Amino acid sequence: MTDRQSYRRRLLALGALLPLAIAAAGAALILSWLPTLPGEVAVHWTSSGADGFAPPLTLAGVLLLSAVLFGAIVVTALWNASGGRGGNGRILLAVSAGLPSFLAVAFAGILTPQSGGGDPRTIEFPVAALVAGIGCAAAVGALAWMLAPTAPPRDRMPEPVENLQLARDARVVWIGTASAPRPLLLVIGGVAAVLLLVGAALTFTIGAPGLVLLAASAILVVACLTLSWRVRIDDDGLVARPLIGIPVVRVSLGQVKEASVIDVSPVDDFGGWGLRYSSSGTGVILRTGTALRLDQTGGAFTITLDDAPRAAGLVNALIARRSTAESSR
C-alpha cells in the first residue's frame, strides 16, 4: 500500500466514517426515544422561554445531514493534499468530527427532559446540554486532531519557463482559465443543492431555522462562482476575474520583476482555495500543481494555470521588450 493510499484510508476513516458513526449513533438514540417524546419538541429558546418547536425527527435529520455534507467537502478538499505543515487539514478533520459530536450530545440533552410527556412549552433552556456538547466536541475534535494523517509529500517538479521571443512591433495576448478541479466543484455544487432543498422545506414547515441553510447554500454557490477565473496577459500586465466578475485582480507589468513557474499546494502554501493573502503573497489558488508566479516590488502574485510555463515565458518576454524599448529611448 502506498503512502497516498494509506493517507486516503485514514482520511476517509476520520473525515467521513467517524462523523457519520457519531451522527448515526445520535440519530438512533433519538429514534429509540420517539415513542416517549411529544409530536413536537422545543428546539429554540428566547430569554422568556421556549418559542420554537419541531418534530424530533428533524433533529435526527439535521444531525445526519450536517455530518454527510461537511464530511463530503472535507474529504474532497483533502483528498490530494500534500505533505507540509498540514495544520489546516487537521483543523478541518477536527471540526468534521467535533460538529456531529456537539449536535448529538446537545440534541440528546434537549430531548431528555422532554421525554415522558409534559408540555414542551414549559421546558427550560438546557444549558448543561450545550456545555456537555461543547466538551464532547472538544474531546472528539482533539482526538481527530491527534490521529489526523500526514499527507505524503508530493514531488514538486515545476516545469521550466518557456523561452519566448517577441518581435519589436508584435502585439500579443495570452488568455486562459484558472479553475478548481471538477470533483470539488461538483461536491460543493451538490451540497449547495441539498442545502437549498432541505432549507426550503424547513423554512416552510418550521420557519426561521431553515433560513440558515438557505444562506449556507447561497454562500456555497457564490464560492463555486469564484473557483473559476478568466485570466488575460498582455502588454499592460495581468488581469484575472472570477465568473461572477468581482473581484478583479490586476498586476501591472511595470511592477513585475520576474515571472516563474512554481508547484503549489493550496492548503500548505496558501491555507486554502480562492483569492488568498498569505506569507507567500497574494494568490488565486484553485488547485494543486503548476502555477504562474509574478515577483513584484511589493510582494508576489501567484495564480494556478495549466499553461503556466508559456504564460511565464510571455511575461518575461514582455518585460524584456519593455526594458529594451526604454533603454533605447
Next chain:
Amino acid sequence: MLLTVDPSSPTPLFQQVADGVRAEVIRGTLQAGSRLPSAKELAAALHLNLHTVLKAYQLLRDEGLLDLRRGRGAVLTAQAAMLGDLAAAVPQLVARAKAAGIGAPALSALIKEEYSK
C-alpha cells in the same frame, strides 16, 4: 491560448489571428468545445479593429473549425480534434522530407497536388 499579431508582417492581420488559433488547436491548448474570447475582447487586447477579428473568426467558421452562434460565442467544433490528430502525423512526414533534402516549398507543393487530384 497565446495569440501574436505583427503589423509589420506582410501577412494580413485577420490571417495572422486565424493562423494563431489554428496553431493553438494543433498545440492542444484549445480543444473541441473550447470557447474563444469574444471578438470584442480580442480586438481590444490586440489593438485590432473589431472587424479584423470577426473576419478571422468567419474564416475559421468557413473552414469548419469554429461554431459561431449568437449568445454562445465562438466555440471550437469537433473538427478541432481532427486537426490536432492530423498534426501529430506531420512531424514524421517533415522528418522524411528533411532527410531526403526536400524543402518546405516542395513538400507543400506535393500536398497541394494531392488535394487537387
